[in-house]
Amino acid sequence: MKQYEAVIMTMERLGGIATLGQLYQEVFNIEDCVWNTRTPSASIRRIVQTNNKIYKIKPGLYALESYRRRLEARGIITETSENRNSEEVRLFNHTYYQGLLITIGNLRNYKTFAPNQDKNKRFANHTIGDIRNLQSIPNYTYDNLVRRSSTIDVIWFNERNMPSSFFEVEYSTDFQNSLIKFSDLQDFNARMYIVADKKRYNEFQSKLQFNSFSGLRQNGRVLFLSFEELEKQYQQEVERASFGTIL
Numbered sequence: 001m002k003q004y005e006a007v008i009m010t011m012e013r014l015g016g017i018a019t020l021g022q023l024y025q026e027v028f029n030i031e032d033c034v035w036n037t038r039t040p041s042a043s044i045r046r047i048v049q050t051n052n053k054i055y056k057i058k059p060g061l062y063a064l065e066s067y068r069r070r071l072e073a074r075g076i077i078t079e080t081s082e083n084r085n086s087e088e089v090r091l092f093n094h095t096y097y098q099g100l101l102i103t104i105g106n107l108r109n110y111k112t113f114a115p116n117q118d119k120n121k122r123f124a125n126h127t128i129g130d131i132r133n134l135q136s137i138p139n140y141t142y143d144n145l146v147r148r149s150s151t152i153d154v155i156w157f158n159e160r161n162m163p164s165s166f167f168e169v170e171y172s173t174d175f176q177n178s179l180i181k182f183s184d185l186q187d188f189n190a191r192m193y194i195v196a197d198k199k200r201y202n203e204f205q206s207k208l209q210f211n212s213f214s215g216l217r218q219n220g221r222v223l224f225l226s227f228e229e230l231e232k233q234y235q236q237e238v239e240r241a242s243f244g245t246i247l
Contacts, residue, residue: 016067
């Protein structure tokens with residue numbers, strides 16, 4: 001079996017859609033295909049980027065052309081200049097970046113949580129509830145603060161069930177609500193990130209100058225992470241996880 005055929009068969013087994021991380025993990029289970037290369041992950045990336053039976057939905061997320069209509073019926077849509085402002089695309093993109101953050105956290109051995117109201121939203125061939133590894137938020141502090149943080153898009157918890165990182169994904173909504181949440185949680189020794197389009201960086205900086213967020217400005221408590229940077233870090237993380245030995 002040729003390598004591109006193994007990739008296509010793997011995607012069919014996964015429901016016609018796969019992240020690069022899933023392909024790196026699953027494609028080698030096909031015993032009829034031999035990968036005589038030192039960089040099989042690079043070969044997989046080349047196949048998904050050049051094979052005409054495969055199309056890109058988002059960076060790091062690919063699907064089979066033969067499944068396009070079925071996937072679009074489920075709200076998994078490739079963004080175009082015509083549809084980028086539609087509610088359907090905004091919802092899909094928001095969930096996609098949530099899924100990337102959860103996946104990276106899982107690969108780094110964090111306990112990952114996303115809000116229960118998001119658990120049925122789809123990330124590739126799974127739901128957010130499938131990929132988060134905590135089904136309820138740990139009772140790590142006072143009840144009112146636990147309830148407050150339970151609405152944050154993604155949280156990474158350490159082995160002591162204390163928050164290590166808070167992430168708010170802002171695809172089209174205002175930064176202010178997220179910064180208010182972070183302000184309420186600023187006494188915890190946790191990193192805080194606003195994840196958004198790089199074009200919105202100046203807007204982020206402007207909102208951070210409000211007097212009510214002075215505590216967040218100190219020591220750079222809240223950082224800005226662009227979608228592009230997140231996608232790159234996701235690809236690096238899943239490729240690193242595919243290595244047999246890490247130096």
